[in-house]
Each structure stands twice: as C-alpha cells, then as structure tokens.
Amino acid sequence: MRLANISKSFGATRAVDDVSLELHAGEIVGLVGENGAGKTTLMRIVAGELEPDRGTVLAPAPIGFVHQHFVLVNAFTIAENLALVGATASEIELPDESRLVADLSIGEKAKLELMKAISRKPSLLILDEPTSVLTPAEAAELFAVMRRLAANGTIVVFISHKIPEVLEVATRVVVMRGGKIVAEGGTAEEIVREASGVRRPRRRSDSAGMAGAPRITAIVGVAGNGQAELAAKLRREAKGVVAAIPEDRTRDGLIAEMTIAENLALRTSVPAEQLIANYNIKASGPNQKAGSLSGGNQQKVLLARELSINPNVIVASEPTRGLDAEATRFVHDRLRDAAARGAEVYLITSDLDEAFTLGDTIQVIYRGRLSQPLSPEEAAEQAPRLMAGL
Amino acid sequence: MILLAITAATPLLLAVLGETIVQRSGIINLGIEAMMLTAAMTAVLFAQGSHSAAIGVLGGIAGAAAAGALFGFFAIELHADQIVTGVAANLLALGATGFVYREMEQSAVFVRAVPRLRVDVIVPLAWIVLPIALALVLWRTMFGLRLRACGENPEAVERVRLYRWSALGIESVLTGIAGAHLALMLSSGFAENMVAGRGFIALSIVIFGRWKFKGAILGTALFGIAAAAQYALQAMNRGIEFHLLLALPYVATLLILCGIAGRVRAPEALGR
Amino acid sequence: MTRAIVAVAAALALVALAGWLFGHSPIDLLTILLGGSLDETILKAIPLLLTGLTIAVAFRAGVWNIGGEGQFIAGALAAFVAARFGLAAALAASVIAGAAWASIASLLRWWRNAPEVLTTILLNFIAINVLGWCVNGPLQESSARYPQTDAVSIALPQIGDVHAGVVLAAAVAVVAWWLLYHTREGLRLRATGFNPAAAKFAGVNVEAQIFRAMAVSGGCAGLAGGIELLGVTHRLFERFAAGYGYSGIAVALLAQLHPLGTVVSAFFFGALATGAGELQRSANISATVATLIQAVVIFTMILFGRRERA
Numbered sequence: 001m002r003l004a005n006i007s008k009s010f011g012a013t014r015a016v017d018d019v020s021l022e023l024h025a026g027e028i029v030g031l032v033g034e035n036g037a038g039k040t041t042l043m044r045i046v047a048g049e050l051e052p053d054r055g056t057v058l059a060p061a062p063i064g065f066v067h068q069h070f071v072l073v074n075a076f077t078i079a080e081n082l083a084l085v086g087a088t089a090s091e092i093e094l095p096d097e098s099r100l101v102a103d104l105s106i107g108e109k110a111k112l113e114l115m116k117a118i119s120r121k122p123s124l125l126i127l128d129e130p131t132s133v134l135t136p137a138e139a140a141e142l143f144a145v146m147r148r149l150a151a152n153g154t155i156v157v158f159i160s161h162k163i164p165e166v167l168e169v170a171t172r173v174v175v176m177r178g179g180k181i182v183a184e185g186g187t188a189e190e191i192v193r194e195a196s197g198v199r200r201p202r203r204r205s206d207s208a209g210m211a212g213a214p215r216i217t218a219i220v221g222v223a224g225n226g227q228a229e230l231a232a233k234l235r236r237e238a239k240g241v242v243a244a245i246p247e248d249r250t251r252d253g254l255i256a257e258m259t260i261a262e263n264l265a266l267r268t269s270v271p272a273e274q275l276i277a278n279y280n281i282k283a284s285g286p287n288q289k290a291g292s293l294s295g296g297n298q299q300k301v302l303l304a305r306e307l308s309i310n311p312n313v314i315v316a317s318e319p320t321r322g323l324d325a326e327a328t329r330f331v332h333d334r335l336r337d338a339a340a341r342g343a344e345v346y347l348i349t350s351d352l353d354e355a356f357t358l359g360d361t362i363q364v365i366y367r368g369r370l371s372q373p374l375s376p377e378e379a380a381e382q383a384p385r386l387m388a389g390l
Numbered sequence: 391m392i393l394l395a396i397t398a399a400t401p402l403l404l405a406v407l408g409e410t411i412v413q414r415s416g417i418i419n420l421g422i423e424a425m426m427l428t429a430a431m432t433a434v435l436f437a438q439g440s441h442s443a444a445i446g447v448l449g450g451i452a453g454a455a456a457a458g459a460l461f462g463f464f465a466i467e468l469h470a471d472q473i474v475t476g477v478a479a480n481l482l483a484l485g486a487t488g489f490v491y492r493e494m495e496q497s498a499v500f501v502r503a504v505p506r507l508r509v510d511v512i513v514p515l516a517w518i519v520l521p522i523a524l525a526l527v528l529w530r531t532m533f534g535l536r537l538r539a540c541g542e543n544p545e546a547v548e549r550v551r552l553y554r555w556s557a558l559g560i561e562s563v564l565t566g567i568a569g570a571h572l573a574l575m576l577s578s579g580f581a582e583n584m585v586a587g588r589g590f591i592a593l594s595i596v597i598f599g600r601w602k603f604k605g606a607i608l609g610t611a612l613f614g615i616a617a618a619a620q621y622a623l624q625a626m627n628r629g630i631e632f633h634l635l636l637a638l639p640y641v642a643t644l645l646i647l648c649g650i651a652g653r654v655r656a657p658e659a660l661g662r
Numbered sequence: 663m664t665r666a667i668v669a670v671a672a673a674l675a676l677v678a679l680a681g682w683l684f685g686h687s688p689i690d691l692l693t694i695l696l697g698g699s700l701d702e703t704i705l706k707a708i709p710l711l712l713t714g715l716t717i718a719v720a721f722r723a724g725v726w727n728i729g730g731e732g733q734f735i736a737g738a739l740a741a742f743v744a745a746r747f748g749l750a751a752a753l754a755a756s757v758i759a760g761a762a763w764a765s766i767a768s769l770l771r772w773w774r775n776a777p778e779v780l781t782t783i784l785l786n787f788i789a790i791n792v793l794g795w796c797v798n799g800p801l802q803e804s805s806a807r808y809p810q811t812d813a814v815s816i817a818l819p820q821i822g823d824v825h826a827g828v829v830l831a832a833a834v835a836v837v838a839w840w841l842l843y844h845t846r847e848g849l850r851l852r853a854t855g856f857n858p859a860a861a862k863f864a865g866v867n868v869e870a871q872i873f874r875a876m877a878v879s880g881g882c883a884g885l886a887g888g889i890e891l892l893g894v895t896h897r898l899f900e901r902f903a904a905g906y907g908y909s910g911i912a913v914a915l916l917a918q919l920h921p922l923g924t925v926v927s928a929f930f931f932g933a934l935a936t937g938a939g940e941l942q943r944s945a946n947i948s949a950t951v952a953t954l955i956q957a958v959v960i961f962t963m964i965l966f967g968r969r970e971r972a
Contacts, residue, residue, distance in 0.1 A: 073539050074542065252860050258849075262852075266849060475964065477728070481908070482954065488954075489948045582950070637788045640788045
C-alpha cells in the first residue's frame with residue numbers, strides 16, 4: 001500500500017497534512033497518536049470511505065476495516081450478521097451462532113466484527129482501536145490472528161494508543177501528530193513523547209506555585225484512559241458553582257444554530273457585548289450564529305460563558321485542542337486568572353506541554369486511575385513513563 | 391358474522407401488512423391513509439373505464455404507488471421529517487380526492503354501479519396467501535434480511551435506499567389492493583374520506599402485532615370483530631358503551647408502547 | 663419569509679390549475695377562495711392560531727405533539743363540565759385539561775421511552791371516542807335526539823361579530839413569543855430543541871423543558887377547544903375537533919415555528935377555510951381544496967428546509 005502526499009481538511013481543520021507512507025505485505029503496522037492526530041481519517045481514506053483533497057492512494061483489494069464503533073445489528077443473530085456481509089466460514093469462530101448479538105459480550109462483538117472483516121480474505125486489514133474493549137486474553141487472541149494473517153501476506157494496520165500493546169505485536173510503529181507522521185519506531189517513552197508533542201520537559205518559574213494558594217491541577221494522559229468519566233465525576237462531586245469546558249466541542253459545546261448572545265445567555269447574565277470585548281472574540285456582533293465562528297473563537301465564547309459565572313470549580317477538558325498559538329495562550333491566561341481569583345481548576349489534557357505550562361500539580365491518568373500528585377519537576381521525569389503505563 | 395367482520399377488515403389487514411414491512415425497513419409512513427384513499431379513487435376510475443374490477447384493482451395499485459412515490463421522494467431521498475411528510479401526504483390525498491370527486495360527482499364514473507369481482511379473491515389473498523408469502527420473503531431470503539437490517543442499523547447495509555424503496559413499493563401494492571377492495575367490494579364506489587382513519591388504526595395494529603405478520607392478523611381480526619360487534623350492539627340499541635369499546639384498541643396499543651404487556655421492541659432505526 | 667410566500671403562491675397556483683383543468687375559471691376560483699368574510703375568517707383563524715402554537719412550541723423543544731385533536735377535545739370537554747362555575751373557570755379548565763392530556767404522552771415518553779409521535783396520535787383517537795361516548799351517553803342533550811350535548815350555559819362575550827376569544831388567542835401568541843424569545847427559560851427550551859446534548863452540558867434540565875413544552879403545547883390546544891365551544895358551537899358533538907389539530911401543522915410550518923408568524927399564518931388558513939366553504943356553496947368545488955392547499959404549503963416548506971424542526 002502506498003500513500004503519496006495525502007491531505008484532507010474538514011472545513012478549517014487540517015485532519016491529514018501531506019502524509020506519505022509505504023506499507024508492505026506481511027507487515028503489522030502500529031499507527032499511534034492522540035485523538036485528532038489523523039489516524040482514523042487517514043485509514044478511512046485508504047479504505048476508500050473518504051476522498052482525499054490531495055494526493056494519491058495505491059491500495060490492494062479487498063480491504064477489511066474493523067471500525068471503532070461496531071456496525072452490528074443487535075436484533076439479529078451472529079449467523080445473520082455474518083450472512084448480511086456474505087461471510088462464509090472463517091478461521092476464527094464464535095460458539096453457537098444462533099445467539100443474538102444483543103446478548104453478546106463486548107469482546108464477542110468485537111470478534112464478530114473481526115470475523116466480518118476477514119471473511120473476505122482481505123489483502124489489507126485495518127483495525128481501529130480494537131483492543132480498547134478487550135480483556136488481555138482476548139487481546140492476545142487477536143494478536144495471534146493478526147500474526148497469522150501477516151504471515152499469509154496480509155498488510156495489517158493496527159490503530160491504537162495503547163503503546164505497550166502496539167509494541168508487543170507491531171513490526172513497525174508509525175507515530176502521527178497534528179495530521180502528520182512525526183516519527184517511526186523507538187522505545188515506549190519516545191513514542192509517547194512524539195505522540196504528545198513534548199521535546200523536553202519545560203521548567204516553570206515558580207511564580208504562582210505558593211503552597212496553600214489555589215491550584216491548577218493538570219491531569220495528563222493519553223486519550224482513552226478514562227478522562228471523560230473523570231471529568232463527569234469531577235463535575236458531579238464539585239461543590240458550589242461549577243464551570244465545564246467539554247471535550248467534545250461539536251456535540252456538547254456551543255449550539256451552532258443559536259447566536260453568540262443566546263449561547264452566552266444560557267448560563268450568564270453578563271451582556272454579550274462586554275464578553276465579546278473582554279475575550280477578544282472575533283465576530284461581527286453578538287447576533288452572529290455561533291456555528292459560523294472559527295474553532296478558536298467558539299472556544300473563547302465557551303470560556304467566556306463558563307468563566308463569567310464566577311465558578312468555584314472549573315473542569316476543562318482539552319480546552320486548547322485545535323487552537324492556534326494565540327488562542328491557546330489566551331485560554332491559558334484566563335485559566336490562570338480564574339485560579340488566582342480562587343477557583344479550583346482541573347485541566348484534563350493529553351498535551352504534556354500544556355500540563356507543564358499550567359499545572360501547579362500534575363497527575364497522570366492511565367486506565368482510569370490517577371497517579372500520585374507530582375510537582376512539575378517530578379512530572380518532567382516521570383510523566384512520559386507513567387502515561388505509557390510503565 | 392365473524393366471516394363478515396373478517397371481510398370488512400381486509401383493507402385494514404392489507405394496510406397493516408404493508409406498513410409492517412415498511413417500518414421493518416426503518417421508515418414510519420403515516421401516509422397509509424393517503425395511499426388507500428388515492429387507491430380507492432383510482433380503482434373506481436379504472437374499473438369504470440374498463441368495465442373490469444380486475445383492472446380496477448390494478449388502478450388502485452397505481453394510485454397508491456403515486457402517493458407512495460411522493461412520500462418516498464421526501465422521506466427517503468430528501469431525508470425530510472417522516473412524520474410531517476406523512477401527515478402532509480394525508481392532507482394532500484384528502485384534498486385531491488375530495489376535489490376530484492366533487493368535480494366528477496355527476497358523471498357516470500361515480501354514479502353508475504361499479505363492477506365487482508365475481509369471487510372476492512382478495513380476502514383469502516390478504517388473510518392467508520400474502521402473510522405466508524411475505525413472511526417467507528422477509529425472514530427466509532437475503533433480501534428480507536437486508537431489509538430488516540435497514541430498520542435496525544442502516545449503517546450495516548449498503549444501498550439502504552434500495553431496500554426502503556422496495557418496502558414502500560410492496561406497501562403500495564398492498565394498500566392499492568386495500569383501497570380497491572374498499573371501494574369496489576365493500577362499498578359501492580367512492581365516497582369522500584371513505585378511508586375514515588383506517589390508516590392510523592393500521593399504525594396501531596402494526597405496533598400491537600409487534601411488527602410481525604402473525605400479530606398483524608391477530609390484531610386486525612380482533613379489531614374487526616370488535617368493530618362488527620359495535621354495529622351489532624348499535625342495532626340492538628345498546629349503543630352507549632361501544633364508543634369506549636372502540637377506544638380499547640388504542641388504549642391497548644398505548645400500554646404495549648409502554649412495554650406493560652410484555653416487552654416491545656420496535657425496529658431500532660425506525661424513523662431515522 | 664420568502665419561503666412562506668413561495669409556498670403560498672405555489673399552493674394557490676396548483677389549486678387554480680386544478681380548477682382550470684376541470685373547467686373552472688382560475689380567476690373566479692381564487693377570488694372566491696381569498697375573498698371570504700372577515701368575521702368568518704377571524705372565527706376560523708382563532709383555533710388555528712392556537713393549534714398552530716401547539717405545534718410550534720412543541721417542535722421548538724424538539725418533540726412531536728401531533729395530539730392537537732385530542733387535546734382540543736379534552737379542553738372542550740373540561741370547559742363544558744366547568745361551565746357551571748363561570749367563564750373564567752371554564753377557560754382555565756380547558757387549558758389544564760389540554761395540558762394534562764398532552765402530559766400523558768410526555769409521561770409515557772419519560773417513564774417508558776414511548777415515542778410521543780405515536781402516543782399523541784393514539785390519544786387523539788381515545789379522546790375522539792371518549793367524546794363520542796359522552797355525547798351519546800352521559801352528556802347527551804335532554805331531548806336525547808342527536809348525539810350532542812345541550813347548549814352550554816355561558817358564552818364568550820361578543821366583540822362586534824366575533825367573540826372575545828380573538829383577544830385571548832392573540833394574547834397567547836404574544837405571550838408565547840415573549841416567553842420563547844425574551845426569557846431565559848424560553849432560550850433553554852429552544853436550546854433543547856436545537857441540541858439537547860449541548861444544552862444539558864450548559865446546565866439545562868432537558869427533561870423538564872420537554873415536559874413543560876408539551877404541557878404548554880397541550881394547554882394551547884385545550885384552550886382552542888374551550889374557546890371554540892364557548893364562542894362558536896356552544897355545544898359538543900361528534901366530530902367537534904374536525905381536523906383543527908392537524909391543520910395546526912400547516913399553520914406552524916408556514917410560520918416557520920415563530921409565534922408571531924403563526925398569527926399571520928392562521929389568518930391565511932382561516933381565510934382559506936372560509937373561502938373554501940364559500941367555494942363549495944357557490945361553485946360546488948369541494949371545500950377540501952383548503953386541505954389541498956395546506957398539504958402543498960407543507961411540502962413546499964419541507965422542500966426548502968429539510969431540518970425545519972426547531
């Protein structure tokens with residue numbers, strides 16, 4: 001499979017940025033990177049589900065794609081789901097194919113998806129985060145299948161952000177960040193650093209880190225380790241006025257069809273004009289539809305809404321994802337101001353740099369569990385290792 | 391008496407069978423009323439024009455197909471809201487057929503007696519032949535499997551539109567026959583708004599029957615018998631409580647929607 | 663606004679064409695259709711305004727309330743029964759009854775995930791049959807000759823040749839507009855309709871908004887029924903609702919779900935209904951042309967904006 005200079009944008013966001021890649025039969029390629037790095041988009045282009053804006057794709061046929069979100073019919077049996085795609089007997093099996101998919105465990109559903117994908121004897125098999133729902137035993141089984149397929153000449157691409165597993169089974173590791181391929185191979189720590197964009201840990205000046213003063217707690221981790229649940233828990237258990245910046249901006253963020261003023265008025269009584277001025281939001285006026293703003297400005301509106309209610313607690317998830325440098329700095333400044341005014345700020349991010357910049361305390365989240373609180377200096381040493389689960 | 395009730399409920403059953411298939415493919419078609427009403431009128435027009443009831447039935451199918459095509463264009467192709475489209479289709483059929491009827495009221499088409507089938511083959515067709523045939527198609531063929539998958543998880547199927555249009559096509563044939571039966575066999579021609587809500591009743595029975603054909607037959611039979619009993623009671627001048635009796639099917643359906651009388655599971659992707 | 667005008671023009675053009683095909687003069691047809699008496703137009707517009715608001719408020723919150731017919735009947739029944747306690751009581755009862763009838767559907771939706779599309783329609787049929795039972799049984803007129811009730815003892819005061827319901831309905835429309843667009847709760851309701859997930863994140867209690875929307879929606883339809891009873895028909899009979907609930911859909915869509923627009927839209931459809939009646943009387947063209955026009959208007963509006971809902 002050969003990709004040459006593939007680029008793809010969704011609106012203003014550059015999802016894949018001039019990617020070239022060559023894969024050969026028998027390889028098991030681990031494609032690694034954080035959320036939004038472009039891995040899934042790239043593979044969807046390979047599989048023909050998306051058209052690239054630029055570049056050429058040379059891919060073998062047929063292609064099997066096991067998606068992250070199952071495409072199964074819950075009301076049908078295993079056999080019927082297989083029949084739906086014309087799958088005949090395959091080398092992996094599930095017992096009792098007359099069971100309804102709705103009654104299967106998640107691991108069995110994943111296996112069924114795999115069966116569907118390999119039933120067509122694919123020359124290229126793409127697996128998108130296949131182990132996120134598997135037990136270690138099931139994952140091992142999957143890796144055995146992957147090795148068998150690769151031995152028979154199939155190209156296997158394995159998208160994941162579970163670095164140890166990738167290292168276990170992949171013959172080659174490709175790291176993506178911000179739509180580009182940034183590295184290949186390396187140790188676990190190096191991979192994590194490349195994926196999250198840290199060149200070297202930055203030293204912070206101790207200007208605001210006095211003991212006892214209100215703190216910014218940065219919770220850092222590779223995406224998919226329980227951040228959403230943690231955010232929800234923090235929001236639920238917080239006392240007083242809670243402000244939240246959601247991780248999924250399009251689903252939970254601003255309401256695109258309503259104006260800036262309306263979105264603001266949902267929570268705050270501060271006049272829209274004032275907030276637009278204070279937060280330097282580039283808009284034609286308070287009556288502009290929120291959906292027509294750029295990502296950075298939307299985030300500013302969100303921030304303005306949440307911070308202007310004088311919250312006691314702020315839970316900010318990936319607040320600067322997709323923002324340019326200026327907007328990022330802006331958000332950071334505002335969060336610091338809020339903390340200085342006495343709010344408890346929780347910053348959940350996968351960007352180590354950001355964690356170092358803002359966090360008075362840093363904790364690493366891995367598989368839903370938090371590490372000990374670390375000072376920035378300690379974190380500089382230990383975080384990459386902890387994030388990789390080592 | 392039961393036989394009479396069954397015969398009278400035949401158009402209803404055909405509508406229920408058709409709507410069951412369509413809903414199994416993931417579409418809510420509130421416009422069954424429109425399809426039946428249009429079919430009733432076109433059946434009469436074709437039958438009178440050709441002096442043949444059989445042609446009339448074909449005409450009914452054509453009329454239902456026209457209404458179905460309109461609905462399908464908006465609901466399947468344009469992804470318009472299925473509820474609003476269905477209601478609009480009903481209004482359109484009501485208005486159009488009423489208008490045409492008035493205009494041609496005096497003409498021979500609506501004054502002369504309509505040709506009838508010598509033997510009412512539609513009744514056994516609807517109650518025996520079609521349910522068996524359709525059940526075989528829906529549950530024993532690849533086509534049926536994919537059609538049902540459209541109603542559960544359309545993402546798992548390629549060419550969803552094809553299956554949904556096919557379902558709509560089958561429904562058009564069934565409701566076409568229903569409208570023809572209503573106008574040519576049960577009544578003696580067309581009358582304004584003669585479908586009188588059977589379409590919505592059919593919707594309830596689809597749910598009552600849990601989107602299966604056996605349930606469709608049972609539900610329609612029960613409803614038909616209850617309706618016939620109403621007339622019998624009315625004749626005996628015990629006319630009060632039957633209004634509440636008429637409300638029972640709807641209350642029962644409400645309860646079923648709540649999962650009270652057993653688990654009810656609609657096709658997962660219904661309306662999407 | 664342009665969409666609405668095009669929709670109306672298209673509908674009228676279609677009807678004129680149909681009339682011409684059958685030998686009528688399109689000009690005459692349109693003149694009669696649009697030239698009905700003002701009083702009758704207003705009388706017909708009043709319930710349409712309220713049932714239009716029924717649809718508009720519910721759609722704005724993202725829920726389907728197709729139960730206007732049933733809520734209309736519930737309101738009228740309640741007004742009839744409460745009439746002995748005076749006009750204010752009767753009107754209040756009609757609002758409460760309509761809201762309650764609609765709330766059955768929202769309760770079933772919340773409690774058992776029963777789709778409100780279907781439950782509201784089923785409740786329509788139940789209400790129609792309850793009405794049938796009432797006018798044939800317990801509430802039947804003393805002479806027991808027809809399936810209808812006695813005349814109700816009170817009535818809405820007259821303003822010229824129309825009844826005071828016109829003031830009430832217009833007031834409701836203005837209040838609805840104010841609440842939807844100038845209060846925070848109205849904002850929250852609209853947010854719920856646009857994007858429930860984002861609204862929830864912003865602290866809106868989505869379920870409560872939906873309940874409230876359905877109740878207000880039903881209350882409007884109930885009021886329409888009460889007003890129709892106390893101002894126009896003065897007695898209940900079978901087929902009392904006569905499609906007002908469903909006509910509300912066309913009214914609301916033409917107004918693009920805006921409460922003030924509903925006033926104009928209802929006036930237009932009221933004029934249509936009046937004209938259609940006249941058309942039937944004088945030119946023997948079926949009054950169902952009004953329904954035809956409703957349908958074409960809805961289809962045209964759908965054509966213009968696929969996600970027309972809220």
